[in-house]
Amino acid sequence: MVIIVGFGNPLLDIIVQLDDDTILQKYNIREDYEKEETANVIRLLLKDVSHLSPVFAPGGCAQNTLRILQWILNEPNSTVMMGAVGTDEHSAILEKLVQEAGVHTHYCRKENHPTGCSVVLIKGVHRALIAHIGAAQYLNIDDIRCNEKLDVLMKANLVYVEGFFVSQRVAIVEYVEAFCNDKSIPFVFNLSGVYMIENFPTEMWAFAQNADVLFGNSREYKTLIKNTNLSLSVDHFAIQLCQNYQNRKNLPYGKLVVITNGDECVICAHSGGHIEVLHVPKIDKSKFKDSNGAGDAFAAGFLAGLLLKKEPLTSMKWGCWSAQQIIQQSGCTIPKYTAQFITSID
Ligand SMILES: Nc1ncnc2c1ncn2[C@@H]1O[C@H](COP(=O)(O)OP(=O)(O)OP(=O)(O)O)[C@@H](O)[C@H]1O
Ligand SMILES: [Mg+2]
Numbered sequence: 001m002v003i004i005v006g007f008g009n010p011l012l013d014i015i016v017q018l019d020d021d022t023i024l025q026k027y028n029i030r031e032d033y034e035k036e037e038t039a040n041v042i043r044l045l046l047k048d049v050s051h052l053s054p055v056f057a058p059g060g061c062a063q064n065t066l067r068i069l070q071w072i073l074n075e076p077n078s079t080v081m082m083g084a085v086g087t088d089e090h091s092a093i094l095e096k097l098v099q100e101a102g103v104h105t106h107y108c109r110k111e112n113h114p115t116g117c118s119v120v121l122i123k124g125v126h127r128a129l130i131a132h133i134g135a136a137q138y139l140n141i142d143d144i145r146c147n148e149k150l151d152v153l154m155k156a157n158l159v160y161v162e163g164f165f166v167s168q169r170v171a172i173v174e175y176v177e178a179f180c181n182d183k184s185i186p187f188v189f190n191l192s193g194v195y196m197i198e199n200f201p202t203e204m205w206a207f208a209q210n211a212d213v214l215f216g217n218s219r220e221y222k223t224l225i226k227n228t229n230l231s232l233s234v235d236h237f238a239i240q241l242c243q244n245y246q247n248r249k250n251l252p253y254g255k256l257v258v259i260t261n262g263d264e265c266v267i268c269a270h271s272g273g274h275i276e277v278l279h280v281p282k283i284d285k286s287k288f289k290d291s292n293g294a295g296d297a298f299a300a301g302f303l304a305g306l307l308l309k310k311e312p313l314t315s316m317k318w319g320c321w322s323a324q325q326i327i328q329q330s331g332c333t334i335p336k337y338t339a340q341f342i343t344s345i346d
Helices: 022-026 039-052 061-073 089-100 134-138 147-154 170-183 194-199 201-210 218-227 234-242 294-307 312-327 340-344
Strands: 004-007 011-017 034-036 055-059 079-085 104-109 117-123 126-132 158-162 187-190 213-217 256-261 264-270 274-278
Touching: 004 061, 004 170, 011 039, 011 089, 022 039, 022 117, 039 117, 039 126, 055 061, 055 089, 061 079, 061 158, 061 187, 061 294, 061 312, 079 089, 079 134, 079 147, 089 104, 104 147, 147 170, 158 170, 158 294, 170 187, 170 201, 187 201, 187 294, 194 201, 194 218, 201 218, 213 218, 213 294, 218 234, 218 256, 234 256, 234 264, 234 274, 256 294, 256 312, 264 312, 274 312, 294 312, 312 340
Parallel strands: 004 079, 004 158, 011 117, 034 126, 079 104, 158 187, 187 213, 213 256
Antiparallel strands: 011 055, 117 126, 256 264, 264 274
């Protein structure tokens, strides 16, 4: 059995179907808009939509990846989620939903801070997203440096950190990365968002360089390239990132740098100057629901392949298959069927 420990923002998605524009106008929210709001605005907004029967779903990037990985690996408690939530009603709802997906939750509780959430306001084909990271950003290094958490980390076969987690918690990521190096545990990092690279250029660059496996989309890699003042194509940059890798963890393909680009090719560079390119299989338009969680699902499929010692190209195919299943669900929802088919993909 393998154990994957994820670090990220454990967010609760609160999905609301709007019948008219009243709420959007009151809070000055444009359709298809994404923004962060204060705890107070979220509280008022939730009060105003409470009569619209909000639906709860687990969210957060690393948490999504762990839920999907758990579905693929299909062995109880293969995945463990670390992060901070509040002591409010939302924390209990989130924990229950994540545990139902088979993920072991190792949340730290922060009194006086609400559990992070993303309010998804749906009107017809449009969706606006209003988020508040809340308690998640108050996780501190002592919460991780305790025996209970270190015992879990010690057993990990792989540690996965979402880029959004870097905000306010650089010291934790540095600590986890050093711990992984010391114990020879592969450290996997997802760039997660262009604005993270813009806001934390030095830190994100350091994590990108030190990660044993790096995920991101092409926009994120282009932002990294811009910040480093290199004039390289994304492919050459990926190859360069894999060079001079010490491979203290004895990974069969050395460092892996994976670049997704929506429905365009996936690229994976690995140590020794190799690069694999895979055309993303097309999805029948009628089956396409939304691309919510596609990147998180791709990472889950790819990591499942990696953990089962598949070649990089096979892991890329597993990533695509996994993303394809999630795109055919509304939101980042685990399908009702098993993921067994994935094991037949070479
Ligand atoms: N329209 C699509 N058709 C088929 N596959 C898709 C499509 N969009 C995404 N995918 C699959 O999902 C993978 C990840 O997509 P993408 O590059 O958009 O991730 P991302 O930008 O990180 O997304 P996210 O916003 O979820 O983090 C792609 O490599 C592909 O396999
Ligand atoms: Mg992504």
